[in-house]
Amino acid sequence: MKKCLILLLLLSLVLAAASKPKVVLQVLGSGGPEMGDGRASSAYMIWVDGKARVLVDFGGGASLRFEQTKAKIADLDLVLLTHLHIDHTADLPALLKASYFTSRTRDLPIFGPYGNRAMPTTEVFIERLFKNDVGAWQYMGDFLDGSGAFRLVPTDIAFSKEIKRIYANRGISVDAVSVHHGPIPAVAYRVNVAGRHIVFSGDMNGAYHTLEHLAKGADVLVAHNAVPKGASGVASQLHMTPDTIGQIAGSAAPKSVILSHRMLRTIGKESETLAEIRKYYKGKVTFADDLDRYYVR
Ligand SMILES: [Zn+2]
Structure with a gap:
């Protein structure tokens, strides 16, 4: 009888694991703005x-x-910048031009x-790229004025040191908070899906002390490792030193840290x-390369 119960318990655990959605974080670009590193610039996909x-x-x-x-x-739900x-x-x-040839x-x-x-707002940035009459690629204006196969819908995230929910749809939610990237408006994101939490620092120097809250107990923190130990001057005003990444990770205690923007x-x-x-x-730390896939359990 006892053996039966244990077997049933094991079976239900296996079934539960099998029915849980599989979430994979993939690094598309693990580099920064330089050429010569053999890497695409910053980009991730869930x-x-x-x-x-995502x-x-x-x-x-x-x-x-x-x-x-x-x-x-056609499968993408949203883009976070x-x-x-x-x-x-x-x-x-x-990406937008390529979408023209899809079923989206x-x-x-x-x-x-x-x-x-x-910096312009995100809405103005997108208009300056694509809007009819004003965009650099105004021939793509169809995607903003509603006459194309679908609409590109830009949304600005206001400055906030408090974490705000900015999106929730089809089983995915996103929380955002402002981070300090010198004079450039910048946002860190937490993507929540199927009980998993993946946090992206973006470029930042840690001065607002917001990322440690956003990344609290996350499964994965993707932190940008753009400057080495001892960096100073402009570089340290824009980016986290390894010491700062360590302090944030130590405080937030995510299950793992992926270092990117190398x-x-x-x-x-x-x-x-x-x-x-x-x-x-003391948790798991990995250095990202392009196309790396991380199964988020
Ligand atoms: Zn960057």
Whole structure:
């Protein structure tokens, strides 16, 4: 009798695991803005049960990586932009143009930060790319005025040091909070799907102390490792040092940390970077490469 109960329990656990949606985080671009690192610029994708549902950033080279994964543009639910620097957005026009040749008919929401004197709002940014009469690629204006197969729907995320829910639909929700990337409006995101939580720092220096709250207990924290130990000046005003990444990871205690946005100044310094992070965080740390896939359990 006891054996039967144990077997039933094991069977139900196996069935529960089998019915749980499979969530995979894939790195499309693990590099920064440089050429010569052999990497696409910042871009990530979340797969749910074999469908590519969420894009986070889409920098130069991301469209080729997207193609290599065999993801379908028609499956995307939304695009999240951490900020509007070129290395996070440059392949968006390529994605939109490619969508013309697909079966996509659902609107595609694009979220990104508010604007300031240094940067347009995300809505204005998209208009300056594609809007009829004013866009650099105004011939794609169909995707904004509603006369195309679907609409691109940009939404600005207001500055906030408090975590805000910005999206919830079809089993995916997204929380956002402002992060400090020098003078550039920037947002960190937490994507929640099937009980899993994946957090993206984007580029930031840690000064607002918001990421540690957003990443609290997350399954994965993707942190940008753009500067080495001891960085100073402009680089440290824009980016987290390994020490800062370690402090944030130590405070938030995610199950794992993936280091991405790797640059020539940090590549080759992985053991030094890891030693800095290990001062505060004992969990799993991985250095990302393009097309890496992480099964989020
Ligand atoms: Zn960047």
